[in-house]
Amino acid sequence: MAVIARGAVRRPSRFRYWRQWLTAYLFIAPWLIFPLVFIAGAIVLAFYFSLTNYDLLSDPVFVGLDNYKKAMSDESFLHALRNVATYTAVVVPVQTFIGLVMAAILNQKLPFRRFFRVAWYLPCVASSVVTTLIFMWLFLPDGFINAALNFVGINVRINWLGDEATALPTIMFMNIWATAATFMLIFLAPMQDVPGPVYEAADLDGAGPIRQFFQITIPLMRPAIFLVVLLGTIGCFQLFDQVKIATNGGPNEATLTVTYLLWRQGFRDLNMGYASALGVILFVVIFAVSLVQRRFLDVRPDY
Amino acid sequence: MKRKSVLAILALVALLVAACGGTPGSTTPSGTLGPLSGDVRISGWSSSPTEDALLTDSINAFKTANPGVNVKWEPIAQDYETVLKTNLAAGTEADVFYADIFWIDSLMKTGKLLALDDYMSKTGTKKEDFVPSLINAFTYQGKTYGIPKDFNTLGLVYNKDLFKAAGVAEPTNDWTWTDLQTAAKKLTSGSVVGLSLPADAARFVPFLWQAGGDLNNINNAAGIAAVDFYTGFEAKDNVSKLPSELGMGWAGEAFEKGKAAMVFEGGWLPADLNNNFKTVNYGVVQMPKGTAAKSNLIFTVSYSISAKTKNPSAAWALANYLTGSDNQTKVLKAGFALPTRQALSSSITNPNSKAIFDGAPYGKPFNYASANTGKVNDEINKALESVMLKKSSTKDALDKLATTIKPLLQ
Numbered sequence: 001m002a003v004i005a006r007g008a009v010r011r012p013s014r015f016r017y018w019r020q021w022l023t024a025y026l027f028i029a030p031w032l033i034f035p036l037v038f039i040a041g042a043i044v045l046a047f048y049f050s051l052t053n054y055d056l057l058s059d060p061v062f063v064g065l066d067n068y069k070k071a072m073s074d075e076s077f078l079h080a081l082r083n084v085a086t087y088t089a090v091v092v093p094v095q096t097f098i099g100l101v102m103a104a105i106l107n108q109k110l111p112f113r114r115f116f117r118v119a120w121y122l123p124c125v126a127s128s129v130v131t132t133l134i135f136m137w138l139f140l141p142d143g144f145i146n147a148a149l150n151f152v153g154i155n156v157r158i159n160w161l162g163d164e165a166t167a168l169p170t171i172m173f174m175n176i177w178a179t180a181a182t183f184m185l186i187f188l189a190p191m192q193d194v195p196g197p198v199y200e201a202a203d204l205d206g207a208g209p210i211r212q213f214f215q216i217t218i219p220l221m222r223p224a225i226f227l228v229v230l231l232g233t234i235g236c237f238q239l240f241d242q243v244k245i246a247t248n249g250g251p252n253e254a255t256l257t258v259t260y261l262l263w264r265q266g267f268r269d270l271n272m273g274y275a276s277a278l279g280v281i282l283f284v285v286i287f288a289v290s291l292v293q294r295r296f297l298d299v300r301p302d303y
Numbered sequence: 304m305k306r307k308s309v310l311a312i313l314a315l316v317a318l319l320v321a322a323c324g325g326t327p328g329s330t331t332p333s334g335t336l337g338p339l340s341g342d343v344r345i346s347g348w349s350s351s352p353t354e355d356a357l358l359t360d361s362i363n364a365f366k367t368a369n370p371g372v373n374v375k376w377e378p379i380a381q382d383y384e385t386v387l388k389t390n391l392a393a394g395t396e397a398d399v400f401y402a403d404i405f406w407i408d409s410l411m412k413t414g415k416l417l418a419l420d421d422y423m424s425k426t427g428t429k430k431e432d433f434v435p436s437l438i439n440a441f442t443y444q445g446k447t448y449g450i451p452k453d454f455n456t457l458g459l460v461y462n463k464d465l466f467k468a469a470g471v472a473e474p475t476n477d478w479t480w481t482d483l484q485t486a487a488k489k490l491t492s493g494s495v496v497g498l499s500l501p502a503d504a505a506r507f508v509p510f511l512w513q514a515g516g517d518l519n520n521i522n523n524a525a526g527i528a529a530v531d532f533y534t535g536f537e538a539k540d541n542v543s544k545l546p547s548e549l550g551m552g553w554a555g556e557a558f559e560k561g562k563a564a565m566v567f568e569g570g571w572l573p574a575d576l577n578n579n580f581k582t583v584n585y586g587v588v589q590m591p592k593g594t595a596a597k598s599n600l601i602f603t604v605s606y607s608i609s610a611k612t613k614n615p616s617a618a619w620a621l622a623n624y625l626t627g628s629d630n631q632t633k634v635l636k637a638g639f640a641l642p643t644r645q646a647l648s649s650s651i652t653n654p655n656s657k658a659i660f661d662g663a664p665y666g667k668p669f670n671y672a673s674a675n676t677g678k679v680n681d682e683i684n685k686a687l688e689s690v691m692l693k694k695s696s697t698k699d700a701l702d703k704l705a706t707t708i709k710p711l712l713q
Contacts, residue, residue, distance in 0.1 A: 162547040
């Protein structure tokens with residue numbers, strides 16, 4: 001009896017504390033181990049491999065910063081970086097703006113609003129491989145786009161994906177079409193949170209719907225816009241699947257992107273060291289661009 | 304359990320024997336492999352269900368002859384080279400696997416493959432039985448690391464109906480470069496081009512050799528002549544278009560859809576035509592004779608054995624069976640691939656297959672830059688594309704190419 005009573009008043013022992021700690025960690029272990037090994041572990045390994053020459057078949061050889069030096073003078077890499085920068089500079093503003101406009105339209109009390117919500121969102125649900133294949137058919141020299149242009153009297157036979165001048169813009173178009181709706185969805189929620197009285201006041205002051213959109217909706221949605229621009233930029237810098245399927249980086253490297261080059265170096269040519277270095281550089285670039293964007297865009301809205 | 308450890312010891316002994324076998328003076332063991340047992344995993348790609356069924360059938364025949372051996376076919380669906388090399392890095396590769404001449408060098412050099420010579424002598428398999436250019440491509444520092452399972456060269460595949468419509472005489476094995484040019488011009492009309500040449504080293508390099516050029520001096524007169532000839536169809540005469548310009552994935556597709564009257568492809572195109580485009584009336588002849596010589600490119604794949612296999616004798620027995628006369632005759636009769644054994648050349652009756660087969664004696668294997676062939680090809684492709692799309696002159700493109708590929712060709 002006495003023993004039990006003494007035990008009952010004692011504060012949790014060290015053993016008990018550790019046991020609770022252990023139980024807690026055991027419960028979250030599946031979620032902890034997986035990212036630790038396959039995300040954190042992989043990132044650390046990539047940093048290490050970026051300092052080596054590694055072809056999978058023989059052991060990695062430490063070469064210091066050679067891979068980084070090689071990247072700085074690799075014409076293909078610099079070209080890919082320029083391509084991706086151009087691509088991002090066009091795609092991010094356009095898709096953000098289109099997403100905003102789509103959200104604003106769907107935020108109105110329109111007939112068939114639900115139908116449009118679903119219809120506009122559908123491209124995001126389809127796999128990017130499938131949409132890319134469909135676009136490849138549409139953009140064939142004898143495809144639908146040229147036929148449509150001819151039909152309205154513009155007599156051209158453009159090889160959209162096969163011509164250096166039009167290949168990258170065509171992929172931009174594809175991606176804007178496919179992703180604008182995702183961002184529309186992100187915009188839709190905060191747009192509904194903009195307080196109604198603000199619009200009423202603007203109405204009384206005589207501001208029309210377009211002025212309201214630019215002077216109320218957009219400023220009040222800065223956090224959402226920041227999020228969309230950030231996600232869009234990261235996505236654009238990582239452009240891969242459309243290029244892999246539609247053009248393989250061609251013609252004449254016109255659509256070569258950093259991630260495609262990274263894949264080619266790593267998984268086709270098995271230069272894992274160099275590919276890792278490209279990955280690290282891409283990480284640094286995206287990180288830096290995100291910081292700059294944050295400086296300019298991440299401002300709390302002031303009601 | 305006990306049986307497994309005995310097997311492991313046997314395997315070790317066999318490996319030791321294999322390792323010692325190469326030194327001169329040691330007597331090479333003769334006789335058979337002895338009773339075979341255990342598991343053997345074999346992996347490769349599968350290009351079509353029919354080809355898959357053919358291989359499974361051969362494996363079953365092997366199993367019937369060797370009831371103790373349990374063979375497991377593990378095809379790799381895509382990115383074969385990457386998957387295999389990843390498996391090799393992780394040590395999980397199959398015992399027997401396909402190895403393409405295009406990248407086998409990196410495996411031979413890093414000791415990932417089993418030298419087959421001792422096993423060959425045990426079963427009386429002679430190197431001389433195979434087409435020399437094929438078996439030599441799988442030889443490194445005097446040791447054999449793969450037995451060619453089949454091969455391909457390039458042929459001039461032409462559309463008989465388009466030739467008839469344009470009133471052009473069908474090509475022959477004696478065609479010259481000039482014949483090709485004349486025909487391409489006559490065959491081009493409307494949406495049909497006479498020829499579709501891709502910006503691809505795997506099609507261009509035989510032309511380089513036909514002009515007497517070589518990769519080490521690609522910007523010399525012969526190299527310039529070869530590039531001018533190859534790109535001239537598109538850039539100068541407008542009688543060839545890149546497959547991508549025709550909206551096609553590869554030149555063979557342009558041919559299958561009747562957009563190009565002639566293409567240079569290997570036996571894979573006739574195989575696809577026979578299966579999926581039965582209405583296309585085609586023929587195959589050898590590549591035309593260049594200004595300097597006849598030349599061609601040889602594509603081949605081997606059965607190779609992992610250096611780490613636990614069951615080398617059974618693995619070899621399987622590879623030996625699959626590359627044996629009986630099995631190769633069976634594959635040939637099914638119309639799939641060309642046999643790699645010299646003795647079987649007389650059993651090729653189809654003139655189209657014969658044209659592809661006859662490219663071998665004067666062809667060179669598709670590993671001209673050893674393990675760097677892929678990278679060299681990339682650079683050649685870029686140079687060809689820039690000339691074809693008129694972004695650069697032949698001379699400039701080749702001068703640049705010569706500098707970039709120089710370190711890769713060492």
